[in-house]
Amino acid sequence: MFYLPNEDAALSCTSAFKAKLSSMSISQSFVSQCMNGSNDFVVKPSSCGGIVTMKDWMEKVGPNSLLDSSCTGDLAGLTRCSLCLDAGLKVNTYLVSLNPNVTNDKCFYFTAIYAAAIVSEFGPEDSRTAACVLALPLANKASRSRHLSRGTSKWDKKRKQDALHQGYVTSVKSQILPNTGAKWFQGDEEFINEAEIISKIRHRNLLPLRGFCVTSDNLNGKGRYLVYDFMPNGSLDDHLFNVGTKRLSWPQRKNIILDVAKGLAYLHYGIKPSIYHRDIKATNILLDMDMKARVADFGLAKQIKEGQTHLTTRVAGTYGYLAPEYALYGQLTEKSDVYSFGIMILEIMSGRRVLDASNSSALLVTDWAWTMVKSRNVEGVFDVSIKDEGPKRVMERFVHVGILCAHVMVALRPTIEDALRMLEGDIDIPRLPDRPLPLGFESLESLSLHSDRFRDISVSSSSNSLSRYIQK
Template sequence: MNKSHVLFPIIFFFTHFCTNRAADSLCPINFDYVETFPWDTSLCREPVQSACCQTLRSVFGMGLAQYLKDSSLFYLPDANTSSSCMANFQEKLFSMSIPGSLFPACFNDTTEFVNRPSTSCAGIVTVNDWTQRVYTYAPLESSCNGDLTGLTRCSLCVDAGLKVNSYLVSLHPNSTKCFFFAILYAAAIVNDYGPEDVRTASCILGLPLSSSANGKGSNNTKRKLLFGVMGGFIGTCFAVILFLVYRKWDKKKKQDLMHESYVHSMKSRVLPNSGAKWFHVAELEQATNGFLQKNMIGKGGYGVVYKGTLSDGTEVAVKQILDLESKGDDEFTNEAEIISKIRHRNLLALRGFCVTSERFKGKKRYLVYDFMSNGSLENHLFVNDKKQNLSWPQRKNIILDIAKGLAYLHYGIKPAIYHRDIKATNILLDSDMKAKVADFGLAKQSAESQSHLTTRVAGTHGYLAPEYALYGQLTDKSDVYSFGIVILEIMSSRRALDASATSKILITDWAWALVKSGRVEEIFHESIRNEGPKGVMERFAHVGLLCAHVMVALRPTIADALKMLEGDIDIPRLPERPLPLTREMLQMPFKYSSSTSEGSIAMFSISS
């Protein structure tokens, strides 16, 4: 007996064959190797042994593997080609005196070797199809390459083939030939020696070799001794494997219970009226074409965002949370809990969630949002293409949209929500250029009866309010500061922090210097300087500077800022910007005039 009989008893199980003859020109496979390759023909000679059919199928499989290597095609294209190849194969065996009576028992279907994408294996036809379906599965590539003569190397290859078969069948349950496709791919593409090498054929194709090829003598005593030792070794290994499999199964069962408990708890946190849906990971893989790199539209510290299309044609943005073992999982939970509670036209709507744990891909967390066709605000502000420059009405409406979204977060729900990461990249624009505040991964809910939260500082440099950056004191006016920075960015198309200068210049310092020198119009981007009413544009710039004031007491609430922008209340005279910054300066109280005279500037007052 050959060792391949033990390691690979079911390899390449072709269940049917046909003896109908076809024209030689239809078959793309050269079967000359049947006569030259050192396979064990004694299994199919009188007396015929039970392993004969398996051996013949493995011999035919060598030809299919070579065909895959030459043409990149799995199996044969149609029934005529299959019939022709079987006829040619039968002729070669007949010339070697293999009894013709074996064929009705071993092969009886002329279409057995025709690739049917709907049922063969996950719609795979070519090597490129295989690569797209199994692109993340590296063990097959590493385990089935090189010399597979040793028992350990061959076993690793076989195990990798079984695993990738299970993976493909889990994605496409109707598949019936994924294991055979894995064998062909490993022999033809993965292994550098190719399918007609004795080491590849013996292990991957499970083809018994002749005595001369195996380098074995005919000493029956040695053979029996070898089989006895191998039998004992395999029995011991089998017992150990059973024990390890049981432990792994038990561990996996416990992990599944924990995972199910986590998923259940996540579902219970979503408000019943939120409208959020729980997606299956297969739906998201189909929507994003397997999360292809070309569909990636954004990447941040905790996640990657892909564009996708659901089965009903709806375009969505799928955010995959990374770093699940630490902060990433916290961000997913935080964003899922917070955003499921809010519904507003200027906040990015959440369509659903997905929590999954897979054998090959591990733990995955996804958030599914409406797709914003015009991307982020940053994509429109900091561009050199004049055609993409925002008009003054667009900039004005975007600022108002952001203010309304923040006002809802601060006053529209209880307890209030502080976003903590307002910036241009987190403002998304829909097809009508309506702005929506997005990315609630760092958001915090306020505590009842507390004026502020003391928390770990998080956010983006250049947008952080001073009292928050210095002392970790988070209030609604921390968001107002970031909003003021964004207003100035929108008005000027200048970044919050100019890193091109020798010393980094804050946009607030730059804008303040222009206002103090009477050159406020230089804040406006050149493309809009002649578009809108100068008084309205100056009002927006002043509100931006006021919101971004270093002293928290001198900043308006987002509600007052919105009223100032809409002209419902007056804007106080811009106070000086004190330096250096101290805690006392940050905490000085401030109140606004309630005058509503349009166009007038009211004085501000400071009370102790």
């Protein structure tokens, strides 16, 4: 049975627990924080989908649930414990769905009890199992130490509540990363490694990372959060494409483009080894109170090894912004970010999205801009709100650099340093090379779906902000 059979048994148990606390000189008030009374431990068929015994559990959940495969072995490591936590949240969500009118937490407790007492071969008294699953930092007998085991549970018993939902904090370990000032609140090893790289970046055109954490809740599962300074003017996307938002002036657009170029130049050449952002787009460019641009969201960033010229990696990013050689073959270089930057320049200059997902025959903004320039109508690329604002030659130069940066041929794209010098007028722009036949949205999606290198590619719709993910 998951709980005690009757009230007498529950009363006897809680009385014995209080006596044990007294013998340890622990305040009796501690009991009231953990339990509302002995009735809490009396079995009730209505507690969680009719489950009372192990037989009931097997009928409802089965012997081969995610818990059975994820909560075995040594749960001391962050990765193993995270897998167990994720499995527990999913099983709990399933159990709650069997009895949606019940609002208590019994299903969560049933799940934890099953994981610790049945699945774990070490049992609930093992310090590793207790710390991970039951949130009980037991003394480690094997070490003969009276110190509590490091950290607390990923099945943390103390819930974070707000008006919308209850969150389960996955860990409360907190430390300062060396030489960064960014704090580690609760996270898995892969996420921490990635965030540690990002937290070392400091540049006026890059958004500094203040901290990060991982949380989970019954409804949404695990969420990873990056903590940045608040940017009061939102994202570049807000100002370019949101109806009703005041349009950006030409000086603002020019400065934003230059700011982003400087931020990317720092990532590529200002630090060693270089970092490739992999997701340069309007939604990831944030604007501070002075409308200065900050490159943000380094969730996909990759740091290369010293001496490397490229990486072959799984593809991640956003349709339209991905360089063709990266999208199709997983070949990631500094020129991959340059391609995305070129797309962004053309979006800023034209006020037109990279592609219109509502129109299957829509051209990429690069092909459209190239057609306009080839027909000697470069002014047709300019957003109508800035046509008469700036010097035409300078605005034309920005369009030309955008087209050059977003060329499909890697060798024909400039480095970000050269692109910045072209934008600032320090070096001449080479003659624009011809482009292959334009790619429509339909063709682009077809290429991606049939490429064995594609993984987790976000498709951003122009009619809404939803994204979906294409996986192999």
